[in-house]
Amino acid sequence: MNARSATALLAGLLITHTAFAADPAATTEHARGRYLIAVGGCNDCHSPGYAESGGALPEAEWLTGSNVGFQGPWGTTYAGNLRASAATLDEAAWLALARTPLRPPMPSPSLRAMTDADLVAVYRFIRGLGPAGQAVPAYVPPGGAVRTPYVDFTPRSPSGALARN
Template identity: 30%
Template sequence: MTLSRTFAGLCFALAGSSVAAQESDPIARGDYLVNTSGCHDCHTPWIMGANGPEPDTTRALSGHPADETIEAPAVVPEGWTMAANLTSTAWSGPWGVSFTANLTPDPETGVLRDMSETQFIETIRNGRHMGQGRPLLPPMPWPAYRNMTDADLAAIYAYLQQVTPIRNPVPEPLSPAQ
């Protein structure tokens, strides 16, 4: 057997064991889904690093930083749909300003603190806060995520319940400029 075939077999075996672990452990599956589905792209504030923008892992999944005040929608130039702030946690467009939620299990400021697994799944399925409230605002790609299985969404919920809680009150959305 050649070295490359041995290496390929080892990689396949490791990938297979990873998939098996995910199937038997919802938290491992949720970790995989959160880290491959772009959740950190918006829910983790970005900072300027040595090589450009990068996620601030000390504030992973904590949403829009409470200490960054935005009082009015940005003026979006003609031909543009939306604008994002420097941390990639506030988005301005025709809907006003949306702020990414704190997905950590902080008991005071985490959006999931009062949300059951069923409500979380319903939120993603129908694009409404708490499964029945106001519409989820752009850029939340819930129309794509709604295609995930109930098991995958439950795994994401389970994973988010055990990440490090970060106290970070996120503001409510701002209405469009009049």
């Protein structure tokens, strides 16, 4: 390696280091948001193909929503396109949405248990992915016509009566 190459390499490393050192909290927050998405199971429903790939779906394809419904006594819901939502909501609106009870199977109690800092990290991570994907089908009330594939979440017992635990 000649002196010119070494100087260019050193300059590149310093620029990269300076960029990360300038705002280490942003890098940490990004990693925190990504981590919370992963351990929170968000991709399981909001990223088509994630579960089927054993979690090997490229990050560029995460959180675009699904046209597979979840049907139960509440009707049929769809995992929303979080990337489209984050692109249209500011942080305050995102926090308000996360604190609002949502229809199953969305784990609203888990979202409400998260700190504001965690929810903001999730929001900023998703927003950093940029908008992608299409709108998902609209909610279908109980008894309504469902025109997409769906997973039946209706509790059943062998006798046909609702099981009680």
